[in-house]
Amino acid sequence: MITPTLSVEAVSHAYGARQALDSVTFAVEPATFAVLLGLNGAGKSTLFALITRLYATQSGRIRIFDHDVRRASGEALRILGVVFQSRTLDLDLSVMQNLLYHAALHGIRRREAQTRADEVLARIALKDRAHDKVRNLSGGQMRRVEIARALLHRPRLLVLDEPTVGLDINSRADILRYVRQLIATDGIAVLWATHLIDEVADNDHLIVLHQGQVLSDGPLSRVVDDCGATNVRDAFARLTRSEHLSGDTE
């Protein structure tokens, strides 16, 4: 039996009277690309805030490998790479300075951090921009830097919250391709939250989140078959009883 990289067990979360998550349960296996698909307001960002310990879990349990995010948050966060929906780079610092700051926040020595930063920047083809201010990068380049930063401490799980929002079609495709490659090259697991159906691929693990509840969870083919649909778009519409699919051609 393989220990899941991420396991979310009966997690509920409320903001006062508003229930944002209701008994959410799913697991992400190692070296898997899992898509958390949901419309805006489904609870994806709340779930990310819980996985990253920005909020404490009110009920249920979240584990990264065997580390409980609530009880052993340090160990859990240590093997977690995060890309948030909003930009979190310091625009007034250079790309390299942002990376070195992140490395320090993980206790990585300066020399080692410099080496790793050079490596990750080479992988995203931005080594020549290392000393440019982040402010001068394009939206797609900033996203790539954020992904590079999330990989700097060599996490085993990478979670990305709507990372392609606001990017053009080419940048979206580049980023998606790069993150999928990481599974093959680094063996990490990825949890990719999105509301864009065209970002789901045939071999992905799909988790459909709607109004704070998981409606379906499993390999894409099984999710589609289970609801008698012909494709992911149809499956999503049937599951959510929604005619309107948000921005799949954004």
Add this chain to the structure above:
Amino acid sequence: MNSTISDRQRAISVVSPHSGFSPGQFAICLKGIVWRESLRFLHQRERFISALVRPLVWLFIFAAGFRQVLGVSIIPPYQTYILYAEYITPGLIAMIQLFNGMQSSLSMVYDREMGNMRTLLVSPFPRWYLLCSKLIAGTAVSLLQVYAFLLIARFWEIGPPPVGYLLVLPALVLCGLMLGALGMLISSAIKQLENFAGVMNFVIFPLFFASSALYPLWQVREGSPLLYYICEFNPFTHAVELIRFALYAQVNWLSLAVVGGCTVLFILGAILAYDPSRGFLARRGEAAGTA
């Protein structure tokens, strides 16, 4: 069963070769946070200039104007009559640190709105340690500003005895931490950047004017006993007095106790406010952004 356990152990050993952080790694984290705050400060030249201009305007214009109006009798720690400019210098030093603390608070609100704060909060180091490191970084920046101000004032022959420059350092560190922690606590309660103007009106001005920064408290008492008691209870008054006495190689024990106590209180409050399970932020559902 055995193979399941061994698989699990192998998986864990692969992902976490060692647990916890060494003291060296804690030091790297602190150094990184101080380095980042210093870089930000140096990049914002306007912030540095305004941090200096503000107290210098008070020193060279306000103090000169009121020199003949406001007489200062011999009060501890002074052993002789002093110029009014000399009297308000400790208050202006504390003002620099007060503004710096509030500036840090403003930048925390901004970072939270922009998302930068999450970079800090998802670090695997303990939350209390990250916040204390940020406080230390803010205090270090305020020290730069204070010594730059003291250097300029020295050219106008306003300043303490030479040894005071060294002896005031621990007082500055403590006051910087107290005012930074106050700013951090306030930042946790401010939801939007636009609300920050209220901080100016309801925090900075009352703290500064209801203190011994600009006038000795015995003079305040003659004018208004009520205001005198308010000043006495104002922690900023004690920050000013702690700095004033330290500049003249003396310790004001009462002020030391008040500033020390308030520092601990404010830091604990800020840690609590930023704690994911108890803090204000989680209750407001703020960090998640759009869900």
